[in-house]
Amino acid sequence: MADPKSAPKQPKAKHKRGQGVATVYDTIKREILELRMAPGSPVDETKLTERFGMSRTPIREALVRLVGDGLVVTLPNRSTIVAPIDFFELPQFFDALTLMYRVTTRLAATHRSQDEIARIRELRDGYAAAVAEKDVSRMIEVNRDFHAEIARAGKNHYYTELFERLLDEGRRLLRFYYSSFNDELPEIYLDEHDRMVAAIEARDVTDADEIAHAHADQIVRQIQSYISADRRENASMSL
Amino acid sequence: MADPKSAPKQPKAKHKRGQGVATVYDTIKREILELRMAPGSPVDETKLTERFGMSRTPIREALVRLVGDGLVVTLPNRSTIVAPIDFFELPQFFDALTLMYRVTTRLAATHRSQDEIARIRELRDGYAAAVAEKDVSRMIEVNRDFHAEIARAGKNHYYTELFERLLDEGRRLLRFYYSSFNDELPEIYLDEHDRMVAAIEARDVTDADEIAHAHADQIVRQIQSYISADRRENASMSL
DNA sequence: TGTATTTTTTAAGTCGACAACAAGTATTCC
């Protein structure tokens, strides 16, 4: 993982009032999701103080918010750490992810505006571009944004919030395993994305649901296969 | 709503290190859910400072957490208020609530332990007792706990968290309208609760789903009827 | 008298410092 020393410090930057926490929050969140901060690694308030060139108060507030997002865990009176990836609750994660894929896509098919279709299409193209360039980290990020935008078009913020949280967690998982571009899955995803957008634009709820379901299953299988591949690797070490 | 002056101050209480925020958080959360703090009313950090006898820092942290829960809203640089009840997004609320009722009850039917059944039964009895005493506010609270316990038995914390949030929001809505005990609904709920527990214990997923669905519809209809009754009242004023 | 502008006030955002707590480390006693 990234060495704290190599992290860009910005002590001179005089943050505008009210921008402080937002900056810290966004930066740390991104670093956690991109696995630049390892799950389980300690988060030192004092170091962040130096790094962001501000006092502990705004840093602390940002961390409290991250705790609310489930991305950071604080052990009372003793160290706060980046939320570990809990492999035992992966089945529950998959279940919730699949359901939210379906529900948000269904709702999008019902409530989408033409404007939103355009924005979704843009993200679809962004994903296609990332695939063409074989840029894995960009693929993961844009894919998340693509589905988040669809969820937003469904206009139910209860679902949207949970879904974004699940997508973020998925982002960490994919980052964790999906380090090399070595299969044909992205092409399959791209095709499914196209069909998904088409169904949403046609307001075909049944179709949208079906595609979302298949898409979710595909992703779950992908993650599971990476995990079992990883297990096999580790298992071989004990021979 | 409760006058700040009448609120019990506790300046002397020397809270143990680490208990400060928890106390403030729990207290304020409860007051918001019980509508002792009116939706949209300002939350003054300084007043809370006096009331809880501690500095602004822990108060602030509690508020940040409540913002994360969606129970408090902060307008940047200017006032933080108790989250208003947004009537325009009630349909989305109902949709999510219904889905979570179904999903959590289904999962409970699959994953419940005998222990959990016992705890659920206890809460069922608590609800029955509240109905017998015609204690509306207790009914609302115990009902929430009953369903939250079922969700917990389903053992998917993604669903549980969202569901509890929805139940809490529902608690505010019911409090808002359901001030007098004047109909036969509680009896119907009680019956549905019984059938729900039975289905969960029998591990009958289909049945559990059906009952949960009906139960959710019942509650949604209840809230809607209170709202339309309220609308009629307001409408009559403009004549 | 109505509107634009300045002043005041209120509360949020930030800061540096101190106190308390839990581990790790050194020390003492048997």
Place this chain on the structure above:
DNA sequence: GGAATACTTGTTGTCGACTTAAAAAATACA
């Protein structure tokens, strides 16, 4: 020499004060 105890260290939790943004009040102007 080993274990119990005291000390050191690193961080978190809390505090009181200061700074600044934005609303409300007051004033000036047309």
